[in-house]
Amino acid sequence: MAQDAAAAGGGGAGGDAAKGKELFSTLCQQCHAVTDEKVIGPGLKGINQRRDEAWLIKWIKNPQAMISSGDAYAVALYNKFQPVVMQSFPDLSDDDIRNILAHVEAANAAPAPADNAGAAPAGGGQVTAGASESPSGLFMAVLVALLVVMVLVLVVLLVLVTILSKAVGPATGDTTGGTSFGERLKAGLAAAAGNSTLRSIILWLFVFVVTKQTFDGLYSVGISQGYAPKQPIAFSHKLHAGQYQINCNYCHTAVYKGKLATIPSANICMNCHGEIKRESPEIQKIYKAIETDTPIEWVRVHNLPDLAYFNHAQHTNVGQVQCQSCHGEVEKMEVMEQRSSLTMGWCIDCHRKTEVATKDNAYYDKLVTLHKKSSKEPLRVANIGGLECSKCHY
Ligand code: HEC
Ligand code: HEC
Ligand code: HEC
Numbered sequence: 046m047a048q049d050a051a052a053a054g055g056g057g058a059g060g061d062a063a064k065g066k067e068l069f070s071t072l073c074q075q076c077h078a079v080t081d082e083k084v085i086g087p088g089l090k091g092i093n094q095r096r097d098e099a100w101l102i103k104w105i106k107n108p109q110a111m112i113s114s115g116d117a118y119a120v121a122l123y124n125k126f127q128p129v130v131m132q133s134f135p136d137l138s139d140d141d142i143r144n145i146l147a148h149v150e151a152a153n154a155a156p157a158p159a160d161n162a163g164a165a166p167a168g169g170g171q172v173t174a175g176a177s178e179s180p181s182g183l184f185m186a187v188l189v190a191l192l193v194v195m196v197l198v199l200v201v202l203l204v205l206v207t208i209l210s211k212a213v214g215p216a217t218g219d220t221t222g223g224t225s226f227g228e229r230l231k232a233g234l235a236a237a238a239g240n241s242t243l244r245s246i247i248l249w250l251f252v253f254v255v256t257k258q259t260f261d262g263l264y265s266v267g268i269s270q271g272y273a274p275k276q277p278i279a280f281s282h283k284l285h286a287g288q289y290q291i292n293c294n295y296c297h298t299a300v301y302k303g304k305l306a307t308i309p310s311a312n313i314c315m316n317c318h319g320e321i322k323r324e325s326p327e328i329q330k331i332y333k334a335i336e337t338d339t340p341i342e343w344v345r346v347h348n349l350p351d352l353a354y355f356n357h358a359q360h361t362n363v364g365q366v367q368c369q370s371c372h373g374e375v376e377k378m379e380v381m382e383q384r385s386s387l388t389m390g391w392c393i394d395c396h397r398k399t400e401v402a403t404k405d406n407a408y409y410d411k412l413v414t415l416h417k418k419s420s421k422e423p424l425r426v427a428n429i430g431g432l433e434c435s436k437c438h439y
C-alpha cells in the first residue's frame with residue numbers, strides 16, 4: 046500500500062513530506078542522508094521498505110531501548126555502527142515521524158517516474174529530473190533556459206536583419222552601381238541600428254552585466270567569506286561537535302557569558318585526550334604545547350575591524366540566536382570556515398528582520414506594551430536601537 050503510493054511518486058509513506066523535510070534537516074541530516082550514502086548513521090533510502098512503520102516510530106523515539114530489548118535488527122545495527130549510537134527523539138510525535146519518513150520516500154521517488162516509463166533519456170525525462178533538483182538547482186536551470194531563449198531571439202533578429210539588408214542591397218546597388226560586401230554590411234548595420242527591439246535587447250544585456258559586476262565588486266570589498274585557513278592541529282568540529290555532540294560552550298566557555306566566545310586552552314583538550322588517542326601525532330602536538338608551556342597557535346578565522354563592537358552573550362544568551370545563524374553548520378565542518386560575510390549590511394539586515402526574544406524576559410515587558418500601542422508589527426531588534434550607529438561603533 047505505502048509502496049504503491051511511493052511508486053506513483055505520490056505522498057510517500059502517507060505523511061507530509063514538506064513538514065518532514067524541515068524536521069529532517071534540523072534533527073537528522075547531520076547523521077543521515079536520504080540516499081544510501083553513509084554519513085554517521087546509515088543512508089535512509091528504502092527505509093520504509095526495510096522496516097515497518099511501527100518499528101521505525103519506536104526506534105526513532107528511543108533507539109537505545111530498542112537495542113537493550115534485544116530486537117535482533119536493532120542489535121545488528123548497533124554492532125555495525127559502534128561506537129556511535131543514535132540519540133533518542135522522545136519529543137517527536139508519531140505524525141512528525143510519519144512526515145520525516147514521507148520526506149525520505151519523496152526525496153527518493155523523484156527520479157523514479159523516468160525509470161517506470163522505461164523512457165530512454167529523452168527530452169521529457171531530463172526535464173523531470175531537472176525540475177526535481179534542489180531550489181538553487183532549479184533556479185540555475187531557469188537562468189540557463191532564459192539565457193538560451195535570449196540567444197535564440199538574438200539569432201532570429203540577426204537573420205531578419207541580414208534578410209532585410211539583402212532586400213535593401215540590390216536597390217541601393219542599382220543607383221550606386223555594384224555592391225561590395227562592405228557596403229552591404231553597412232546597410233545591414235544601419236538597418237540593425239534602426240531596429241529598436243535589437244537595440245533595447247543589447248542595452249538591457251549591457252545594463253545587466255554592468256550592474257552585476259558592480260554589485261559583485263562592492264560586496265566583496267574587504268570580505269573574507271569562505272576563509273578556511275589550515276590550523277596547526279587538524280581539529281575537526283564535525284568530529285567533536287557533530288559526531289560526538291560535545292556542546293559548543295564546553296570549549297568556547299564564555300560564549301553565553303561574555304563578549305568573546307574564547308578559544309579553548311590545551312587543558313580543555315586534555316580532559317579527554319589525556320586518555321583518548323594519545324598515540325596520534327596530532328594529539329602529541331597538544332602534549333608538546335603543554336610540556337613547553339606554549340599556547341597552540343590557532344589561526345583566527347572570524348575578525349571584525351576594530352571600529353565595530355560585537356558581543357556574543359548579547360546574541361547567544363539574551364537574543365537566543367543560534368550559533369549556526371551566524372557561523373553556519375559548524376557541526377559539519379572538518380575545517381573551520383567563515384560562512385557569513387560579517388559586513389555591516391549583514392548585521393543590519395538581521396536586526397531589521399529578527400524579532401526580539403521577549404518571552405520570559407521581564408526586562409522587555411514595558412517596551413513590548415509601549416510598542417504594541419504604536420505598531421501592529423512584532424518588536425524587532427531594529428525597534429530597540431539595533432540600527433543606531435553608536436550601538437555598534439565605539
Ligand atoms: C548523532 C547521529 C544521529 C542522528 C542525529 C540521527 N541518527 Fe538515526 N542512526 C544513527 C546511527 C549511528 C544509526 C545506526 C544504529 C546505531 O548505531 O544506533 C542510526 C539508525 C537509524 C535508522 C535505522 C536505519 C536502518 O538502516 O535500518 C533510522 C530509521 C534512523 N536512524 C532514523 C533517524 C531519524 C529519522 C533521525 C532524525 C529524527 C535520526 N535517525 C537522527 C545516527 C543518528
Ligand atoms: C572540543 C572543543 C570544541 C568544541 C566542542 C567546539 N569548538 Fe569551536 N573551536 C575549537 C577550536 C580548538 C577552535 C580553533 C581551531 C579552529 O578554528 O578549528 C575553534 C574555532 C571555532 C570558531 C572559529 C573561531 C575563529 O577563529 O574565528 C567558531 C566560529 C567555532 N569554533 C564555533 C563553534 C560552534 C558553533 C560549536 C558548537 C556547534 C563549537 N565551535 C564547538 C574547539 C571546539
Ligand atoms: C569531550 C571530549 C573531547 C575533548 C574535550 C576534545 N576531544 Fe578531540 N577527540 C575526542 C574523541 C572522542 C575523538 C575521536 C577519537 C577516535 O577517533 O577514536 C577525538 C579526536 C581528535 C582528533 C583526531 C585524532 C586522530 O588522529 O584521529 C584530534 C586532532 C583532536 N581530537 C583534537 C582535539 C583538540 C585540539 C581538542 C581541544 C581543543 C580536543 N580534541 C578536545 C574527544 C574530545
Ligand code: HEC
Binds near residue numbers: 294350360
Ligand atoms: C549574531 C551572530 C553570531 C552568533 C549568534 C554567534 N557568533 Fe560567534 N562570532 C560572530 C562574529 C561577528 C565574530 C567575530 C567577532 C570579532 O571579530 O570581534 C564571532 C567570533 C567567534 C569566535 C572567535 C573568537 C571570538 O570570540 O572572537 C568563536 C570561537 C565563536 N564566534 C563561537 C561562537 C559560538 C560557539 C556561538 C554559539 C554559542 C556563536 N559564536 C554565536 C558572530 C556570531
Ligand code: HEC
Binds near residue numbers: 393430
Ligand atoms: C542572526 C541575526 C543577527 C545578526 C547577524 C547580528 N545580530 Fe546583533 N542582535 C540580534 C538580536 C536578536 C539582538 C537582540 C538581543 C537583545 O534582545 O538584546 C541583537 C542585538 C545587538 C546589539 C544590541 C542592540 C541594543 O539596542 O541593545 C548590538 C550592539 C548588536 N546586536 C551588534 C551586532 C553586530 C555588530 C553584528 C554584526 C557583526 C550583529 N549584531 C549581527 C541579532 C543579530
Ligand code: HEC
Binds near residue numbers: 388390393
Ligand atoms: C548592527 C551593527 C551596526 C550598526 C547599527 C552600524 N554599523 Fe557601521 N559597521 C558595522 C560593522 C560590523 C562594520 C565593519 C564591517 C564592514 O566594514 O562592513 C561597520 C563598518 C562601518 C564603516 C566603515 C566601512 C568600511 O568600509 O570600512 C562606517 C563608516 C560605518 N560602519 C558607519 C556607520 C554609521 C554612520 C552607522 C549609523 C547610521 C552605522 N555604521 C551603524 C556595524 C554596524
